[in-house]
Each structure stands twice: as structure tokens, then as C-alpha cells.
Amino acid sequence: MTTKPPASIQEADPNSPIKKLYNMVDELKDVIPVMNERYRLAFCLNKYLNNEANSIKEALTSAKPESCTIDMKELEKIVTEKYNKLELK
Numbered sequence: 001m002t003t004k005p006p007a008s009i010q011e012a013d014p015n016s017p018i019k020k021l022y023n024m025v026d027e028l029k030d031v032i033p034v035m036n037e038r039y040r041l042a043f044c045l046n047k048y049l050n051n052e053a054n055s056i057k058e059a060l061t062s063a064k065p066e067s068c069t070i071d072m073k074e075l076e077k078i079v080t081e082k083y084n085k086l087e088l089k
Contacts, residue, residue, distance in 0.1 A: 041065055
């Protein structure tokens with residue numbers, strides 16, 4: 001019995017908008033300690049970036065970060081500030 005090697009992973013361009021979003025959300029490790037919830041938040045923010053969500057608040061509501069250590073209003077304020085600093089739009 002043989003095992004195939006895992007598929008290679010191609011790293012995203014560090015200047016791409018999606019990579020910037022995931023890096024921004026990864027900075028929230030102390031606020032959202034569960035990695036999968038941070039990934040889900042970045043995915044939802046990407047939907048906002050692509051005009052599939054109407055607001056950052058809607059993206060946060062869709063992500064439902066249950067392990068968040070602060071309330072949603074504070075999180076929305078932090079994420080909005082960080083998102084605006086990225087100047088993606």
C-alpha cells in the first residue's frame with residue numbers, strides 16, 4: 001500500500017486583496033482566538049469586498065465569531081478601522 005504525497009500549496013501574492021484581508025483578520029488573534037472563526041470572518045469580509053455583502057456589520061453577522069472576547073460593536077469598529085487602512089476599494 002502506498003500513500004501519495006500531499007498536493008503542493010501555492011502561496012498567494014502578498015499584495016493581493018484576499019491575502020491582505022486574511023493577514024488583517026489574523027492580527028485579531030487575541031480578540032478571536034479560534035483560527036477557523038478568523039478564516040470565516042476573512043471569507044465574509046471578502047464577500048463584502050466583492051459586493052456580495054452590504055456592510056462590514058453584515059459580514060460580521062454572517063461570520064458569527066462565537067469565541068470573540070469583545071462585544072460585536074467594538075469588533076465592528078476595530079474591523080472597520082483596519083479594513084479602511086487597507087484601502088482595498
